[in-house]
Structure formats: C-alpha cells, structure tokens
Amino acid sequence: xxxxxxxxxxxxxxxxxxxxxxxxxxxxxxxxxxxxxxxxxxxxxxxxxxxxxxxxxxxxxxxxxxxxxxxxxxxxxxxxxxxxxxxxxxxxxxxxxxxxxxxxxxxxxxxxxxxxxxxxxxxxxxxxxxxxxxxxxxxxxxxxxxxxxxxxxxxxxxxxxxxxxxxxxxxxxxxxxxxxxxxxxxxxxxxxxxxxxxxx
Amino acid sequence: xxxxxxxxxxxxxxxxxxxxxxxxxxxxxxxxxxxxxxxxxxxxxxxxxxxxxxxxxxxxxxxxxxxxxxxxxxxxxxxxxxxxxxxxxxxxxxxxxxxxxxxxxxxxxxxxxxxxxxxxxxxxxxxxxxxxxxxxxxxxxxxxxxxxxxxxxxxxxxxxxxxxxxxxxxxxxxxxxxxxxxxxxxxxxxxxxxxxxxxx
Numbered sequence: 001x002x003x004x005x006x007x008x009x010x011x012x013x014x015x016x017x018x019x020x021x022x023x024x025x026x027x028x029x030x031x032x033x034x035x036x037x038x039x040x041x042x043x044x045x046x047x048x049x050x051x052x053x054x055x056x057x058x059x060x061x062x063x064x065x066x067x068x069x070x071x072x073x074x075x076x077x078x079x080x081x082x083x084x085x086x087x088x089x090x091x092x093x094x095x096x097x098x099x100x101x102x103x104x105x106x107x108x109x110x111x112x113x114x115x116x117x118x119x120x121x122x123x124x125x126x127x128x129x130x131x132x133x134x135x136x137x138x139x140x141x142x143x144x145x146x147x148x149x150x151x152x153x154x155x156x157x158x159x160x161x162x163x164x165x166x167x168x169x170x171x172x173x174x175x176x177x178x179x180x181x182x183x184x185x186x187x188x189x190x191x192x193x194x195x196x197x198x199x200x
Numbered sequence: 201x202x203x204x205x206x207x208x209x210x211x212x213x214x215x216x217x218x219x220x221x222x223x224x225x226x227x228x229x230x231x232x233x234x235x236x237x238x239x240x241x242x243x244x245x246x247x248x249x250x251x252x253x254x255x256x257x258x259x260x261x262x263x264x265x266x267x268x269x270x271x272x273x274x275x276x277x278x279x280x281x282x283x284x285x286x287x288x289x290x291x292x293x294x295x296x297x298x299x300x301x302x303x304x305x306x307x308x309x310x311x312x313x314x315x316x317x318x319x320x321x322x323x324x325x326x327x328x329x330x331x332x333x334x335x336x337x338x339x340x341x342x343x344x345x346x347x348x349x350x351x352x353x354x355x356x357x358x359x360x361x362x363x364x365x366x367x368x369x370x371x372x373x374x375x376x377x378x379x380x381x382x383x384x385x386x387x388x389x390x391x392x393x394x395x396x397x398x399x400x
Contacts, residue, residue, distance in 0.1 A: 002293060002296045002297060003263065003272065003289075003292040003293040003295070003296035003297075003305075004264065004293055005254070005255050005264050005265050005266040005267075005270070005271075006266055007247070007250045007251045007253075007254045007255055007266055008251055008255060008264060010247045010250065010251075011247040011248060011250070011251045013247075014243065014244040014247045014248075015244075017240070017244075018229050018232050019228060019229075019232055020225065020228065021229075024382075025220065027290065027293070028219060028220065029218050029219075029221075030251065031290060032218050032219055033248055033251055033252070034251055034252070034255055034264070038252050040217070041248050041249065041251070041252040042249060042252075043214065044214040044215075044217075044245075044248055045244075045245035045246070045248045045249050046245070047207070047210045047211040047213075047214045048211060048214075048233055048241050048244055048245045048248075049241065049242060049245050050207045050210065050211070051207045051208055051210075051211045051230065051233055051234055051241070052233070052234070052236075052238050052241040052242070053207075054205070054207045055205050055207055055208055055234055063203065064204065064205050064208060064234070065205050066205040066206055066207055067205075070205070071205075072203065089203075090227065090231060092203040093202060093203040093204055093227070095203070096202045096203035097202060097203075105203075182224075
C-alpha cells in the first residue's frame with residue numbers, strides 16, 4: 001500500500017517501462033490520464049493497439065507502413081532515380097521532415113556491428129541488391145549514421161554497390177561526428193544533403 | 201506524408217498531448233510501443249482504460265481509490281488519532297513513500313487561490329469539518345504545499361480547526377520554500393514530519 005489505488009500503480013508501472021521515463025514522470029503521466037476525459041484516454045489506448053495491429057514493414061523498402069507497400073514507394077511524385085539508404089525507419093522520418101530529398105528509400109534495419117554479431121546477413125542488404133536488379137537509380141545516397149557502425153556500413157555498401165551503374169554518394173559531414181541522424185536538426189539535415197559527396 | 205504510417209502519426213500525436221512530452225520524446229515512445237510485444241502494448245492500453253474506469257475519490261478522505269472507501273481509510277493498522285491534510289492525491293503518495301506517517305489523510309483537492317477563483321467553497325473543507333464531528337483526532341497536521349497558496353490554506357485551516365480539541369501542527373520547514381511536496385525527496389519529507397510545529 002503506498003497511497004495509490006491498484007489501477008494507478010499498474011499504469012505508473014506500465015509508463016515506467018518506457019525508455020527515458022522514470023518513476024516521477026510515469027506518475028505525472030498517469031495523473032494526466034486520470035485527469036483527462038474518458039474519450040481522450042480511450043483514444044490513446046486505441047492508438048497504442050492500432051500501431052501494433054496495423055504497422056508492418058514495407059515489402060519494398062522496409063520502412064514502416066500501414067500497408068504492404070508504403071506511401072513513399074507507392075507515390076507517383078517521388079523521383080525514382082534517387083535512392084537513399086538509411087539504418088532505421090525513424091531516419092526516414094527525420095529526412096522527410098527536412099524536406100530536401102524527394103527520392104526513394106531503403107531501410108537496412110540496423111548497421112554493421114560485428115561485436116554485436118550483426119553482419120551483412122542481418123541487414124536488408126540482400127533485398128537492397130535485389131532492388132537494384134529491377135529498379136534503375138542514377139544515384140544512391142548512403143545516409144547511415146556518422147558513428148563507427150554507420151561508417152563501416154557505408155564503406156561496405158559503397159564497395160558492393162559500385163558496379164550497379166549508379167553514382168554512390170554519402171551525406172556531407174554536416175552532421176556532428178559520432179551523432180545519430182535522429183538528433184540532427186532539419187537545417188543540418190538539409191545542408192548534409194546538399195553537400196553530399198561521392199563515396200570512396 | 202512525413203514517412204510515418206498514419207497509425208504511428210496518430211500515436212505520436214497522442215503521446216505529444218501528455219505534459220512534458222515533446223515531439224521527439226513522443227516519437228521515441230511510439231517506437232517503443234511499436235517494438236514491444238503485442239501483449240505489452242495491450243497491457244498498457246488496458247491499464248489506461250482501467251484507470252479511467254475504476255479510479256474515483258474516496259468518499260471519506262478524497263484520496264484516489266478503486267473503491268468507495270480507500271485502503272488507508274479502511275485499514276485497521278492506521279493511527280486514527282492523527283489526520284494529515286494535503287492538497288492533492290499525489291501528496292498522499294509522496295508522504296506514504298517516506299513512511300514516517302501512519303495516520304489518516306484528508307485531501308483538499310486544491311489550495312486557496314483567490315486570483316484563480318478558488319475559495320474555501322471550492323476545496324473539501326466542509327467535508328473536513330464534517331469529519332471532525334464524528335472522528336476524534338489528537339493531532340491534525342497541515343501538510344499543504346509551502347508556497348503562497350499552500351501557506352494561505354494552512355493559515356485558513358489552522359484558524360477554523362483550532363476549536364475542535366486537536367493539536368494543529370504544520371510540517372517543519374525542511375522542505376524548500378516555494379517548492380511543491382511532490383518534488384521533495386523522502387529523507388526531507390521524513391525530517392519535515394519529525395520537526396512539525398504547532399500552527400500559529
């Protein structure tokens with residue numbers, strides 16, 4: 001017994017499981033739910049369930065999607081001669097927000113990390129090479145993170161992709177060294193796209 | 201279109217509504233839900249609904265409760281000669297965690313704030329006085345916040361409570377001036393209980 005009803009304790013515990021949410025924040029969020037309208041609480045609960053039910057990987061680019069093929073792959077207005085390779089779905093969101101890229105994406109779902117047992121076979125690289133057989137790109141931009149794993153992945157990709165007839169580029173070092181894409185501001189992302197250079 | 205499926209966007213929006221949760225944190229939490237198991241997501245959704253369905257105010261002390269009367273009011277092991285008056289249900293939680301008080305509570309559900317139109321009639325003061333007719337306390341500890349509204353409430357209460365035969369005390373100034381109870385650490389809370397003084 002700590003002064004909370006059982007159901008509040010349960011909700012505080014659920015919120016505490018989330019990354020970066022400590023017990024005090026969890027308590028604050030639980031009070032927010034308690035004070036919000038029944039409709040608002042139900043709407044949040046539904047949104048949580050809905051994400052688990054409907055979000056899957058796009059069968060072409062592995063980005064998150066409510067359908068078999070994501071909105072970007074399906075779109076008629078995207079430049080199909082440009083491909084941007086990223087590590088994770090949230091990198092797509094970050095780049096889309098910057099608004100400086102209008103091509104297609106390929107999400108690797110990770111980066112090479114031999115120490116964690118993540119080799120090329122664990123990433124969506126076979127699927128990437130498969131796409132290059134049917135889709136013809138003028139330029140492939142490698143936008144993996146600018147940390148050790150991301151750079152290693154970029155190096156590996158630039159080698160296996162160089163014989164497919166596309167220019168292979170890497171986003172410019174506008175992004176702080178060692179930083180993840182998801183922390184970059186939109187202007188930096190845009191600069192990094194402008195200053196992209198041929199991969200060595 | 202910003203690279204997110206509709207259902208993810210909806211969830212990020214829901215999380216962004218919560219206090220202290222900005223768009224990047226909301227996105228991080230939404231990814232956590234996406235990556236968690238279906239069971240875990242459902243369990244969180246259920247906890248949210250459950251809180252709205254089952255939590256109400258204790259009909260005696262106004263603390264949060266899953267039942268008509270809360271666990272503390274019902275408990276046989278609490279000292280029924282001590283009453284602690286607090287502003288909000290989360291103050292009960294804070295004090296219970298410190299473990300230095302074993303009496304009963306009365307939650308005012310706010311503090312006097314004339315500028316916001318909150319006078320004695322808006323707080324559970326009539327209910328407090330009603331309790332004093334049937335419950336006999338040796339000591340009533342006023343544990344409202346140590347800010348302007350809390351002090352004004354304490355002063356008001358000490359005046360209307362002084363003729364009920366109980367010693368009226370105020371928690372000691374161990375808690376930083378101007379601070380809310382919910383930010384105090386447990387040791388400070390305990391010290392403040394020890395050093396409580398008679399209300400002037």
